[in-house]
Amino acid sequence: MIWGVLQFPGSCDERDALHACEIHGDGARLVWHESRDLDGVDGVVVPGGFSYGDYLRAGAIARFSPAMEAVAEAAAGGAPVIGICNGFQVLCEAGLLPGALLRNAELRFRCHQVELVEEDTGERLSIPAKHGEGRYYAPEEMLDQMERSGQVAYRYADGHNSNGSLRDIAGVTNERGNVLGLMPHPEHAVDPLTGSTDGLRVFERMSKVGDFANHGLTKSPQA
Amino acid sequence: MTVGTPKYRELGLTDSEYELIVEKLRREPNDVELAMFSLLWSEHCAYKHSRKLLGKLPTEGERVVMGPGENAGAVDVGNGYAVAFKVESHNHPSAVEPFQGAATGVGGIMRDVFAIGARPIAILDSLRFGELDSVRSRHLLDGAVRGIGHYGNSIGVATVGGEIYFEEPYEHNCLVNAMCIGFAKIEDMVRAAAAGPGNSIVLMGASTGRDGIGGASVLASAELGEGDEAKRPTVQIGDPFEESKLLECCLELLEKGLLVSLQDLGAAGLTSSAGEMASAGGVGIDIDVAAVPLREADMEPFEIMVSESQERMLAVVEPGRVEEVRAICEKWQTGSATIGAVTEGGQIRILRGDEVVGEMPVEALVDGCPLYDLEPEEPEGWIYGNRETLAAGASAADELLALLSAPSIASKRWAFEQYDSIVGSRTVRRPEQADAAVLQLPEAGNAIAVSIDGNGRRVACDPYRGTIDAVLECAQNLACVGAEPLGLTNCLNFGNPEKPAGAWQLDRAVSGLADACTALGVPVVGGNVSLYNEGPEGPIYPTPVVAMVGELPDPAQVAGNAFVGEGDAIGLVGPFEPNLAGSELAKQRGELGMGLPEPDIASVTKACETVRAAIRAGKLSSAHDVSDGGLAVALAECAIAAGIGCRVDLQHLRERGCSPEEALFGEGPGGFVVSGARATLEELGATLLGEVGGKEIEIAAGDRSLTLSLAEAEAAWRSLDLA
Numbered sequence: 001m002i003w004g005v006l007q008f009p010g011s012c013d014e015r016d017a018l019h020a021c022e023i024h025g026d027g028a029r030l031v032w033h034e035s036r037d038l039d040g041v042d043g044v045v046v047p048g049g050f051s052y053g054d055y056l057r058a059g060a061i062a063r064f065s066p067a068m069e070a071v072a073e074a075a076a077g078g079a080p081v082i083g084i085c086n087g088f089q090v091l092c093e094a095g096l097l098p099g100a101l102l103r104n105a106e107l108r109f110r111c112h113q114v115e116l117v118e119e120d121t122g123e124r125l126s127i128p129a130k131h132g133e134g135r136y137y138a139p140e141e142m143l144d145q146m147e148r149s150g151q152v153a154y155r156y157a158d159g160h161n162s163n164g165s166l167r168d169i170a171g172v173t174n175e176r177g178n179v180l181g182l183m184p185h186p187e188h189a190v191d192p193l194t195g196s197t198d199g200l201r202v203f204e205r206m207s208k209v210g211d212f213a214n215h216g217l218t219k220s221p222q223a
Numbered sequence: 224m225t226v227g228t229p230k231y232r233e234l235g236l237t238d239s240e241y242e243l244i245v246e247k248l249r250r251e252p253n254d255v256e257l258a259m260f261s262l263l264w265s266e267h268c269a270y271k272h273s274r275k276l277l278g279k280l281p282t283e284g285e286r287v288v289m290g291p292g293e294n295a296g297a298v299d300v301g302n303g304y305a306v307a308f309k310v311e312s313h314n315h316p317s318a319v320e321p322f323q324g325a326a327t328g329v330g331g332i333m334r335d336v337f338a339i340g341a342r343p344i345a346i347l348d349s350l351r352f353g354e355l356d357s358v359r360s361r362h363l364l365d366g367a368v369r370g371i372g373h374y375g376n377s378i379g380v381a382t383v384g385g386e387i388y389f390e391e392p393y394e395h396n397c398l399v400n401a402m403c404i405g406f407a408k409i410e411d412m413v414r415a416a417a418a419g420p421g422n423s424i425v426l427m428g429a430s431t432g433r434d435g436i437g438g439a440s441v442l443a444s445a446e447l448g449e450g451d452e453a454k455r456p457t458v459q460i461g462d463p464f465e466e467s468k469l470l471e472c473c474l475e476l477l478e479k480g481l482l483v484s485l486q487d488l489g490a491a492g493l494t495s496s497a498g499e500m501a502s503a504g505g506v507g508i509d510i511d512v513a514a515v516p517l518r519e520a521d522m523e524p525f526e527i528m529v530s531e532s533q534e535r536m537l538a539v540v541e542p543g544r545v546e547e548v549r550a551i552c553e554k555w556q557t558g559s560a561t562i563g564a565v566t567e568g569g570q571i572r573i574l575r576g577d578e579v580v581g582e583m584p585v586e587a588l589v590d591g592c593p594l595y596d597l598e599p600e601e602p603e604g605w606i607y608g609n610r611e612t613l614a615a616g617a618s619a620a621d622e623l624l625a626l627l628s629a630p631s632i633a634s635k636r637w638a639f640e641q642y643d644s645i646v647g648s649r650t651v652r653r654p655e656q657a658d659a660a661v662l663q664l665p666e667a668g669n670a671i672a673v674s675i676d677g678n679g680r681r682v683a684c685d686p687y688r689g690t691i692d693a694v695l696e697c698a699q700n701l702a703c704v705g706a707e708p709l710g711l712t713n714c715l716n717f718g719n720p721e722k723p724a725g726a727w728q729l730d731r732a733v734s735g736l737a738d739a740c741t742a743l744g745v746p747v748v749g750g751n752v753s754l755y756n757e758g759p760e761g762p763i764y765p766t767p768v769v770a771m772v773g774e775l776p777d778p779a780q781v782a783g784n785a786f787v788g789e790g791d792a793i794g795l796v797g798p799f800e801p802n803l804a805g806s807e808l809a810k811q812r813g814e815l816g817m818g819l820p821e822p823d824i825a826s827v828t829k830a831c832e833t834v835r836a837a838i839r840a841g842k843l844s845s846a847h848d849v850s851d852g853g854l855a856v857a858l859a860e861c862a863i864a865a866g867i868g869c870r871v872d873l874q875h876l877r878e879r880g881c882s883p884e885e886a887l888f889g890e891g892p893g894g895f896v897v898s899g900a901r902a903t904l905e906e907l908g909a910t911l912l913g914e915v916g917g918k919e920i921e922i923a924a925g926d927r928s929l930t931l932s933l934a935e936a937e938a939a940w941r942s943l944d945l946a
Binding site for chain 1: 369372373376377378379462463464465467468471555556639640641642643644645646647648649650651653663778779
């Protein structure tokens with residue numbers, strides 16, 4: 001499958017995401033933020049960084065970009081969309097994912113390796129996290145509902161929730177399961193030389209969603 | 224301004240310098256010209272007290288692509304690629320406003336690197352503050368670390384390493400030195416010389432405001448003292464988003480071959496950029512201040528010329544390509560304006576519309592500043608204080624704990640976790656995983672290692688030998704990851720060079736730097752000088768910060784500094800002669816004084832080669848150089864990082880005449896703690912010290928033998944936390 005990686009002014013990890021998509025998929029290309037056209041890609045990565053400087057609120061401006069309009073349409077059509085870090089913030093701001101990301105409980109940016117547990121499989125992943133605004137928040141009723149509908153994709157393992165996220169939530173999906181947002185950076189965990197290769201599991205998970213989408217199917221509840 | 228004091232003195236020029244300006248202009252300078260001269264003739268821009276000394280440094284080498292005089296130095300890493308690097312100080316702004324001071328320090332050094340067409344791939348920082356029990360030092364540390372993180376993280380360049388020391392003499396005058404590493408195709412690189420009379424001068428990036436006016440002369444070239452608060456408006460404000468756009472824009476312009484030359488705007492703003500470009504190209508330049516996009520409409524011509532507003536670049540563009548350049552600037556949503564032209568004849572003219580508001584020969588402005596000889600005089604004895612913090616009669620275990628928890632030695636995790644160390648996918652060794660940062664370069668098919676070092680306390684004890692030790696430590700750090708040095712850059716942070724003791728420190732340190740680099744065969748490809756680092760209590764420790772970039776063929780072979788396996792043998796490689804002079808233990812005992820032993824550069828070089836070869840061959844489990852706190856601290860660091868203890872006996876060192884204390888805590892160049900198979904260590908000629916294993920650090924050293932649980936050692940080493 002071919003991935004498109006959005007590029008906003010102020011994106012930081014778009015080249016890393018491109019590299020990860022190239023390792024995992026059949027190719028990848030950058031999609032400029034002013035483009036309404038996703039250029040025929042099968043899935044989209046909204047990468048990390050500080051889109052448009054993020055001086056207002058993380059992701060608050062990027063959600064209005066032409067490329068995000070196209071992403072919303074693609075998501076509605078079932079295409080896989082992964083939002084990483086700032087991308088997660090953008091997807092929440094755009095209403096494609098539930099909840100919001102607040103400033104870390106310790107009010108400091110922190111970069112370190114964290115352990116995640118994939119909710120469906122119980123599999124543990126070692127992936128780096130680096131953010132100052134990664135504290136996942138949603139109202140209690142919404143969290144209950146998300147847990148019931150299988151929308152919590154990843155939680156921080158015990159002792160690894162350093163940002164104060166509610167219920168240790170590190171990543172969530174939309175109801176359909178084709179839009180995933182997570183704070184840790186799977187694109188920085190695709191090469192044993194730089195730390196681990198566990199991030200590839202995240203891309204694999206989402207490319208399966210893509211196959212369903214391509215066949216006109218939606219994700220079954222516990223696929 | 225004091226009534227009766229001539230304006231030029233307020234601007235930092237001496238009577239004789241002013242007379243020289245009048246002589247060169249054949250008239251009195253007007254306000255625009257005076258402002259421009261005062262900045263370019265400041266210490267910060269003209270290096271007037273250091274330039275003569277710097278001629279001693281070796282700058283030639285087979286791998287040098289760009290040397291001193293360019294925006295950054297660069298070395299060839301093969302396959303048509305180069306690595307550019309430079310370190311620069313932002314000390315005085317950081318002492319006034321640490322967050323913005325450090326942030327704009329990072330922003331400035333990145334512009335130097337992408338000005339030559341290299342994409343910034345990594346940042347390192349060398350920081351110095353007063354002791355951490357001071358409220359001011361904690362404030363400065365917190366602000367500087369946040370500022371570095373803010374800028375580097377936001378722009379997406381990995382901060383991969385650095386060092387922080389806490390010493391009383393930096394209490395008033397902290398040091399913030401930022402280093403940037405860039406990566407470029409050699410064919411895409413560009414020099415800063417203006418060329419082609421008739422070509423357009425295009426100012427790109429942010430608009431120009433009143434921030435940072437006079438920064439170079441008022442802030443950077445005078446001692447700090449009373450009234451620093453009033454200087455706050457002269458500190459620049461950084462905008463990493465603007466720089467991120469400007470960076471991508473400039474790299475795209477260079478890749479498309481649209482620029483004749485490129486220069487960043489740093490200290491002294493347009494004055495320095497335009498002047499230096501013209502000087503390097505042997506041409507003249509016209510600048511129309513009316514064409515400069517302003518933040519405040521009523522700015523005076525002199526303010527526009529000296530403004531240090533951040534995130535701006537100056538380019539020379541062929542007139543026919545200006546529209547293409549402006550289109551790419553628009554794509555990146557960054558400003559661009561044609562503000563002048565390259566001229567024949569060597570005059571720099573400042574216009575406001577049709578009116579000429581200043582005109583000077585480029586040569587007089589840029590290269591006309593008189594260079595001064597230092598008048599060095601060795602001070603009689605130790606000119607800094609001593610403070611005893613270690614209780615008399617402490618056991619060796621207590622001493623080791625005191626050293627491990629000393630802020631200068633303790634883990635800096637609190638700081639480096641506030642930095643994105645991985646963006647760019649090049650970081651093979653993250654901070655504290657190895658003695659040097661390691662960055663993979665898949666495009667060139669290899670990797671580089673970088674280390675930045677400069678123990679000012681040792682340099683204060685002996686500026687010549689202490690500086691050699693700093694260079695050797697850098698080389699040793701590179702050897703620990705299997706890297707061979709390609710080039711060195713430096714930032715010389717010293718006190719007032721017009722005082723005899725300050726002059727002596729500077730003179731001796733530069734000699735040490737020159738001799739060490741010559742002996743190691745490492746060219747100096749650039750540097751920066753920061754003088755007048757003094758507070759009311761006196762000068763800082765003389766602090767030459769040296770940064771070395773080395774090459775390694777295979778990043779997969781890099782060992783870390785952590786022990787790896789139970790039962791591995793531990794050995795000491797190298798001509799290590801531990802001595803308490805200038806050591807952390809001597810500091811804590813309040814016993815600092817003048818004098819360091821003479822380093823044996825040739826033997827240390829040989830030991831570096833041995834360790835490097837062993838690492839490259841994959842023979843060693845771990846390698847760590849013996850540095851602050853001596854052998855006991857080095858062993859503890861290897862053990863803590865691994866979560867495995869060790870049992871060693873320092874009998875061998877004691878047989879060579881070391882006291883138990885010197886063997887444990889003595890410092891000096893040349894020592895490597897390595898671990899691996901016993902036979903391998905014997906083959907390397909290592910002195911066998913013991914083996915890896917258990918949950919305790921056990922060191923036999925006669926009547927100072929010690930045993931410490933790993934947990935206790937780790938708690939001490941991890942005690943630095945400002946949260």
